[in-house]
Amino acid sequence: MSGHTGTPESTPITDPGPPARATSVTPGRAARELGLKRSEFDIAVGLGRIRTVPDDGGGGRRVTSAEMDRLRTRDGLRDEVRxxxxxxxxxxxxxxxxxxxxxxxxxxxxxxxxxxxxxxxxxxxxxxxxxxxxxxxxxxxxxxxxxxxxxxxxxxxxxxxLRPRNWRGRRLGFLLRQADGPWDRAAAVASLLDPAEVADVIRDPYERSQLHRLRPVRPVHGSPGSPAARIAEEIMTAADADEIAWLRTDLARAVHTARAQHPAPRPVPAPATHLAPDPAGHHGRRHTPTFTTAGHRHTSSPAAARRQRTPHSATGAAAHRPAPVRQPPRKPAPDTARSRGLLGWLRRGS
Structure with missing residues (x-):
């Protein structure tokens, strides 16, 4: 017996656009009005018995008033999800x-x-x-x-x-049925894999971040880190080698489809700005833009600009040679001046 119990991907049951909050109710309120336990309501949603729509305020999913009216006239819903x-x-x-x-x-x-x-x-x-x-x-x-x-x-x-594996296959079908887009479908597949398996299949960190952001919330069993929580995590994570291989293949295919339709968000690099003098009184660090010229990368800083203005030649090298310092005329000593005056007098007398 192979045990392969993969659930085929289903078309999401959603309305064309999110309704106004005034015309929809939360899942908790919808369950109470329909006389269902919250677990029964979630099962009904997963089976496609109850249609939900995204919350336009980003608060999860909601049930429209029109859907509630339809469900109130429907018999046997509770028996179907018991x-x-x-x-x-x-x-x-x-x-x-x-x-x-x-x-x-x-x-x-x-x-x-x-x-x-x-x-x-x-x-x-x-x-x-x-x-x-x-x-x-x-x-x-x-x-x-x-x-x-x-x-x-x-x-x-x-x-x-095969009970844990069959439950995972059924849960994946539930998640795919509620997915709103290609990245949501990829995140649904990734939610059944160990994070190390996801990182091995999806090497791009921004795509992994997108999968993590859209990852469906797992059912809570016990406080985090408790023995009950660890047992539940083992059940909710694929363990069989062939199951892991199947999910890895589906994940790679789903991310390829999502990437082609809408690439994962990435940080936008800041545009380069040219060097400009600091305004008077400006305090803070000056931005030193980087440029690429003639295949060389250099930084346009004041010191670099001075270096660039100096020609790299013999004449330029001579321009850096210090000019000789002109010394003021030395004043002769008093005895030397007196002897020179006496000789001049004797020459004039002779």
């Missing part, structure tokens, strides 16, 4: 509890939800309507009453349990 556990499910199908559990572990019965009891044991929930239809199908009579084939019994004895 869930049962193993004991009640076995009674409903008229089989023993061990047989019911064996059928579920073999993947013939697909859970729709789960919770952890006070002993941190996983309690799986199934749609009562699906169990009734499974028991009524004549093709399933052999597995309900006959002896389970030895090969399948051996798989169960060896630890085969």
């Amino acid at each position: 869930t049962v556990g193993t004991t009640e499910g076995a009674d409903l199908m008229k089989v023993t509890r061990p047989r019911f559990t064996r059928l579920a572990r073999l993947g013939l019965l697909v859970p729709v939800n789960f919770y952890l009891n006070r002993y941190r044991a996983v309690v799986w929930l199934y749609l009562a309507d699906e169990l009734r239809r499974f028991a009524a199908d004549e093709r399933n009579a052999a597995v309900l009453t006959g002896r389970t084939p030895e090969g399948l019994r051996d798989q169960v004895r060896d630890g085969l349990d």
Whole structure:
């Protein structure tokens, strides 16, 4: 038995545009008005029984007044989303509890939800309507009453349990049905993978950031870091090698489609500005723009400008040679002046 239980991608059931908040209600209020538990309401939304629309204020999803009017006139909604556990499910199908559990572990019965009891044991929930239809199908009579084939019994004895994987496949179908765009669909697939697997498939950090921002909120089980929360995280993360490979392929394909339609947001580089003198009284750091000229990258700073104004030649090098300093005439010593005056007098006398 392969155990592959992938849910095909479904078309989102949404209205063309977001309604005004005055003409829609929150999911909590819609559940109360329809007489549903919140968990039953979420299942009905996932199954497509209740149509929701994005909140124009960015607060999640809402139910329009027109949809509420339609649901009030619809009979049997609560029966369609009613869930049962193993004991009640076995009674409903008229089989023993061990047989019911064996059928579920073999993947013939697909859970729709789960919770952890006070002993941190996983309690799986199934749609009562699906169990009734499974028991009524004549093709399933052999597995309900006959002896389970030895090969399948051996798989169960060896630890085969497809309930977590089947639940993940069903949850992915729910998420895809509510996705509003290609990036939402990619984020739905990524939500079932370990972050390391996502980083290995999607190398672009901005695309990973987009997936993280749109990642669907996982159901909460216990306080963060508690044993119950860790068990729930294991159930909600793909574990089988073939399941991981299948989800990685779907993620790469979904991101490729999203990238082609609308690339992930990226920071816009600041435009380069030319050097300008600082205004009087301006305090702060001056921006030194960078330019590329003739294949060389240089910085237009005042010091660089002075260096560029100096020619790189012999004449330019001579321009940097210091000019000789002109010394003032030295005043002769008094004795020297006197001797020079005497000689002049003697020459004039002779």
